[in-house]
Amino acid sequence: MVKHYSDRLDATFHALACPTRRGMLASLMSGEKTVSALAEPYAMSLAAVSKHIKKLEVAGLVERKVEGRTHYCRLNAKNMAEAHAWMERYRRFWEGKLDLLEALLEAEDREKETK
């Protein structure tokens, strides 16, 4: 199996498929954070955190600015757009289904009234 999450969507969805990484993104919504600040809520080594951040970076969801020995991470939510747009297709699909359902129910109601 030769799988490198080369595809951007793969990388993005994979990055999001983990509560730790989603938590980190949420944490970054309130602004730039250093690696250790990001690590703080989690009971795991910095080495592990470092890897999580790297995945977020590879997926383009997080950007890093190195200043001396400190690494500042910030959210790049814009790069979630592709994945969001992908899902949007399905949102339309399920809304379409609901619209159809609604139409059917309305039709049923009219049926009753004229009975």
Place this chain on the structure above:
Amino acid sequence: MVKHYSDRLDATFHALACPTRRGMLASLMSGEKTVSALAEPYAMSLAAVSKHIKKLEVAGLVERKVEGRTHYCRLNAKNMAEAHAWMERYRRFWEGKLDLLEALLEAEDREKETK
């Protein structure tokens, strides 16, 4: 490591992090399909396809109706809603950033005009 993708979001994003499974969902947009129909575009065994479908099922994205020896799969796009909603938060975030940028540019423009 004890990870079971118990969380619904985990399961959903994980299911989506694979081109094969995304392809299957896309294929189901045009209507119900049997397992072998779903498998047809892919150069892999039915056994492998079966496992992919199961993941989509566990994530609640696909539902199965067994009729005799044939299994009919259909899309349940509605169960993508949670993941979509999760991303929506971030869409607002990046739109907010764009709005802010726009505001800044406008402010700059006004600056120039009054100069």
Place this chain on the structure above:
DNA sequence: ACTATATTTAACCACATGGTTAAACATTAT
């Protein structure tokens, strides 16, 4: 120069993932 701080990298481990083939299961057709 020495030490402390911030972080990554390397080597390792247990378990997950995505594939395979072969066999089992369930249903339909002959």
Place this chain on the structure above:
DNA sequence: ATAATGTTTAACCATGTGGTTAAATATAGT
């Protein structure tokens, strides 16, 4: 009853994942 069809399950394999600890790297403070 036998054979063919549609699908899953079991056993297996190579590689990926998410964690660990220990060492390396880079910078800042004394």
